[in-house]
Each structure stands twice: as C-alpha cells, then as structure tokens.
Amino acid sequence: APHFQFQNNTLHAEQIPLSKLAEEFGTPLYVYSRQALRDAWESYRVAGQDRKLLVCYGMKANSNLAILQEFARLGTGFDIVSGGELARVIAAGGDPGKVVFSGVGKQVWEIEAALKAGVKCFNVESEAELERVAQVAERMNVKAPVSLRVNPDVDARTHPYISTGLKDNKFGVPIDQAPRIYARAQALPSLNIVGVDCHIGSQITEVSPYLDALDKLIKLILALKEQGVNLTHLDLGGGLGIRYTDETLVTPTQLLTEVFSALDTNGLGHLEIVLEPGRSMVGNAGVLLSRVEYLKHGETKNFAIIDAAMNDLIRPTLYDAWHSVEAVEPRPVTETTPRYDLVGPICESGDWLARDRQLELKQGDLIAIMSAGAYAFTMASQYNTRPRAAEILVDGDQVHLIRPRETVDSLFATERLLP
Ligand code: LLP
Numbered sequence: 001a002p003h004f005q006f007q008n009n010t011l012h013a014e015q016i017p018l019s020k021l022a023e024e025f026g027t028p029l030y031v032y033s034r035q036a037l038r039d040a041w042e043s044y045r046v047a048g049q050d051r052k053l054l055v056c057y058g059m060k061a062n063s064n065l066a067i068l069q070e071f072a073r074l075g076t077g078f079d080i081v082s083g084g085e086l087a088r089v090i091a092a093g094g095d096p097g098k099v100v101f102s103g104v105g106k107q108v109w110e111i112e113a114a115l116k117a118g119v120k121c122f123n124v125e126s127e128a129e130l131e132r133v134a135q136v137a138e139r140m141n142v143k144a145p146v147s148l149r150v151n152p153d154v155d156a157r158t159h160p161y162i163s164t165g166l167k168d169n170k171f172g173v174p175i176d177q178a179p180r181i182y183a184r185a186q187a188l189p190s191l192n193i194v195g196v197d198c199h200i201g202s203q204i205t206e207v208s209p210y211l212d213a214l215d216k217l218i219k220l221i222l223a224l225k226e227q228g229v230n231l232t233h234l235d236l237g238g239g240l241g242i243r244y245t246d247e248t249l250v251t252p253t254q255l256l257t258e259v260f261s262a263l264d265t266n267g268l269g270h271l272e273i274v275l276e277p278g279r280s281m282v283g284n285a286g287v288l289l290s291r292v293e294y295l296k297h298g299e300t301k302n303f304a305i306i307d308a309a310m311n312d313l314i315r316p317t318l319y320d321a322w323h324s325v326e327a328v329e330p331r332p333v334t335e336t337t338p339r340y341d342l343v344g345p346i347c348e349s350g351d352w353l354a355r356d357r358q359l360e361l362k363q364g365d366l367i368a369i370m371s372a373g374a375y376a377f378t379m380a381s382q383y384n385t386r387p388r389a390a391e392i393l394v395d396g397d398q399v400h401l402i403r404p405r406e407t408v409d410s411l412f413a414t415e416r417l418l419p
Contacts, residue, residue, distance in 0.1 A: 030377050058279075062377060065402070072093050086119070106129055147193075150178045221271075391403040
C-alpha cells in the first residue's frame with residue numbers, strides 16, 4: 001500500500017506517523033489515506049477511456065460520510081442496498097441521479113425514498129420486487145427506472161460467502177428467465193426499462209469470470225433487442241480484488257479493455273457501462289491501528305492480545321481472511337523471534353485478527369492491520385459493549401477526525417429500565 005510507508009522506521013499514513021495518531025486519538029483506530037482514495041478512483045477513471053462509464057461506488061465497503069463526500073466530489077455515483085445508505089449519499093452531497101439501488105429485500109419505504117430522490121435505477125432482483133416497484137411508482141405517479149439483476153451462473157472462484165453469481169444463491173433472477181420478466185416489465189406502464197446488471201462475487205482476481213458473465217449478458221441484450229427492449233446501460237457489478245498478500249490483480253483497465261472490445265464486436269459499443277466497485281476503491285486505503293495489551297507465551301502457542309477485536313474487523317473470523325500485520329516501529333526479526341496469534345479481548349475463540357505471525361513484540365507496541373479500508377468499520381459491532389473505534393482521514397500532513405470514538409454511555413443511552 002503506497003500510502004502507508006515506513007519513514008525513519010515508523011509506519012506512516014501519508015506524512016503522518018501512526019504513533020502520533022495513536023497518541024492523539026487512542027486505539028483501536030481506523031486510519032484512511034485520502035490520496036489512496038483518489039488513486040483508486042483514478043484507476044477506474046482512466047480505464048473508462050473515452051467511453052460512457054459510470055462508477056457507482058459499492059458503499060457497503062465503507063460508508064463514512066467523508067469518504068462518500070470525497071468520491072462524490074470526484075464524480076462517482078453509488079451502489080446502495082438500503083434506504084439507510086441512500087440517506088448517507090444524500091447527507092454526503094452525492095447525486096441521487098447516479099445511484100443504483102441493489103439488494104434482494106427492498107421494502108416499500110425504501111422504494112418510495114429512492115423514487116422521491118430520483119435514483120438512476122433499481123437493480124431489481126426478483127419478479128415479486130418488480131411488481132412492488134411498479135405498484136409504488138404507480139401510486140406516486142412516477143416512472144421507476146429499472147434494470148434486472150440476472151444471475152449468469154458463473155463461478156467467480158472466490159470465497160463461497162462472497163461468491164454471488166452461481167445458480168443456487170439468492171441474488172438476481174436466472175438469466176434464462178430474464179426475457180420473460182423483461183416482457184412483463186414492458187407491460188407495466190409505471191416502469192421504464194433502462195438496463196441490465198449482474199454482480200458475480202467479490203475479491204475476484206481473474207478476468208475470465210467477468211468475461212463469461214459478459215458473454216451471457218451480451219446474448220441476452222441482443223435477444224431483448226429482438227423483443228423490442230432497448231437497454232441504455234450494462235452494469236457489471238463490483239468485485240475486483242485487492243492485494244491482501246501477494247495476489248495477482250486484475251486492473252480496471254485490463255477488465256474494461258476486454259469489456260469494450262467484446263461489446264464493440266457485438267455492435268453494442270454505445271452502451272453505457274456501470275461498475276459497482278467497493279473493496280477496490282477503499283480496501284488498501286485504510287489500516288486498523290491497535291496496541292498490544294499483553295503477550296502470553298504458552299507451551300504450543302504465543303498470543304499477542306491486542307485492543308482491536310473481531311468486533312472491529314470480523315473478516316478473519318468470518319471468512320478466514322488474511323490481513324497482513326506490520327509493527328508500527330518494528331524491531332529486527334531473528335531466528336528466536338516468536339510467532340504470535342493476534343487475538344482480541346472478546347470472549348470467543350473466534351476472536352482472532354491474524355495467526356502465526358513472526359513479530360518481535362513488546363507489551364504496549366503498536367501494530368497496524370493492513371487492508372482495513374473495506375468491510376471493516378462497516379461490519380463493526382459493539383459486541384461485548386465495546387464502543388466502535390474512531391475513524392481518521394489523513395491528507396498529506398493534515399489529519400481529519402471523520403468519526404469520533406463512541407462512548408460507553410452512548411451504547412446504552414436509548415435503552416430503558418423496567419418500571
Ligand atoms: N455490487 C453488489 C450488488 C454487491 O453485492 C457488492 C458486494 C458490490 C457491488 C461490491 O463488491 P466489491 O467490489 O466490494 O467486491 N464482506 C465481504 C464482502 C461482501 C461483498 C458483498 N457485495 C468481505 O469482507 O470480503
């Protein structure tokens with residue numbers, strides 16, 4: 001991660017030593033780099049070449065208002081999955097006209113809010129939802145822009161919990177049923193058919209699953225044309241992976257070059273392309289800073305008990321995910337340096353952040369858990385009545401507190417004692 005580098009043997013976020021942030025704001029602490037956000041956006045922007053490309057940031061990865069604001073200023077749209085996320089986009093100054101609304105369980109109030117805000121499109125995930133969107137739009141006397149999320153039945157070859165394009169999962173409609181459902185949509189006067197979408201999974205490190213999906217979508221788009229349905233956009237979802245360790249990556253340019261060429265070959269070069277990247281926009285723009293509370297040297301295992309826990313970063317517990325760990329002020333590692341499991345204070349054996357890491361640690365040391373910009377804070381909980389950690393955004397030598405640490409009192413402030 002180029003924006004988290006060692007200077008004078010101290011890990012920095014841009015120009016700021018992480019040790020300084022820990023002193024000022026305490027730990028655990030999420031620290032983000034503004035330049036990393038800009039660079040991630042830039043890699044998509046240039047990949048768009050001179051085509052119509054709309055990047056709808058998959059904000060479930062990190063929905064802090066300051067981060068949404070930064071992306072909105074750069075010109076992104078947003079992929080939302082709830083009324084709550086829509087409210088965040090609006091609060092951050094995002095353009096609802098660049099919002100696509102995904103998710104299998106859209107409620108009436110959420111559909112109303114999205115129609116009122118004027119979203120670009122509903123990514124409809126079932127026939128029942130199509131009917132509901134049509135009814136709500138009719139009642140509000142507006143036309144709802146819709147795209148059908150199709151399930152292309154391709155294997156994204158990633159973790160089963162984050163693979164979403166296979167036949168047997170809950171997302172989208174089977175692609176062979178799409179022509180019939182589009183015909184139904186055509187018959188509903190309160191709907192305006194604008195596109196088609198898919199999202200095949202997350203942390204994808206190969207182009208081929210995308211191209212397999214694209215192939216099927218192109219066939220569908222051509223068949224729909226015959227049926228008198230002319231789409232204006234094609235949304236290929238998110239999913240590009242990031243480097244947690246030594247993964248080889250697909251860049252936005254590699255992906256889009258292939259996409260554009262396949263579309264051109266099929267006479268579909270005019271389509272607007274929508275992407276919904278989440279992780280690749282923010283994942284390596286953040287670290288989780290934590291302090292070693294205790295070291296525990298056992299017969300078979302050594303534990304470093306740190307002040308961050310599964311409630312701050314659940315990815316290791318949930319997906320067996322590997323995050324690299326750096327000592328903020330590292331000491332040289334020798335043959336006798338122990339290997340530690342880094343665990344949190346939570347009362348669960350699953351509460352671990354990293355395993356078997358050779359680090360020369362002392363009590364009180366600071367460590368940084370890397371690649372914690374995506375699916376870290378947004379999946380955080382208050383389990384064990386642990387206040388959620390503060391979030392900091394570093395911009396060069398400037399530091400912005402973008403979410404203060406929660407207080408213990410606030411965690412139960414709305415609870416009521418019995419009479
Ligand atoms: N679009 C849709 C419809 C999605 O469901 C997702 C992510 C995205 C876009 C963004 O995907 P990305 O570019 O971030 O891969 N919590 C898991 C990841 C869950 C992804 C869910 N859907 C993790 O920590 O690995």
